[in-house]
Amino acid sequence: MQFLKARLREDEAAARAVKPGKSEDLKRLKARVLADVEAKRRLVAWVEDNIGTTLKADADAEGLPILKKGVVHLIAAVPEFFRSPVIERLVWAYADHPDYDSAWGLIEYVHEDEPDGDKLHSRTRGRTT
Incomplete structure (x- = not known):
């Protein structure tokens, strides 16, 4: 997630650095890149904002016994399982980045x-x- 968020910040900064000119194509490209960054940020927020993340955080904060904590983490993994492929696919676009693992x-x-x-x-x- 941190890797993807950093790439989105870089993409946004690069798009914003484009100087306005007479080229309509350049203006459309800049707007499209900024819209793409915003759409990806919303997907990242959707992945992060799920009941599983909250359940795990609550279980960790409450200091539940290992067995109960394990059950909560198992239940919490279900929404994460269905949402995490979104991040995996977004990260693929940056496979040529030096920080890509x-x-x-x-x-x-x-x-x-x-x-x-x-x-x-x-x-x-x-x-x-």
């Missing part, structure tokens, strides 16, 4: 109905796994 991988799923897929499998950076 290759351990994050570029995983995409190929379904049976796709030309090169006879079953559901994952493909990492062009390699099928």
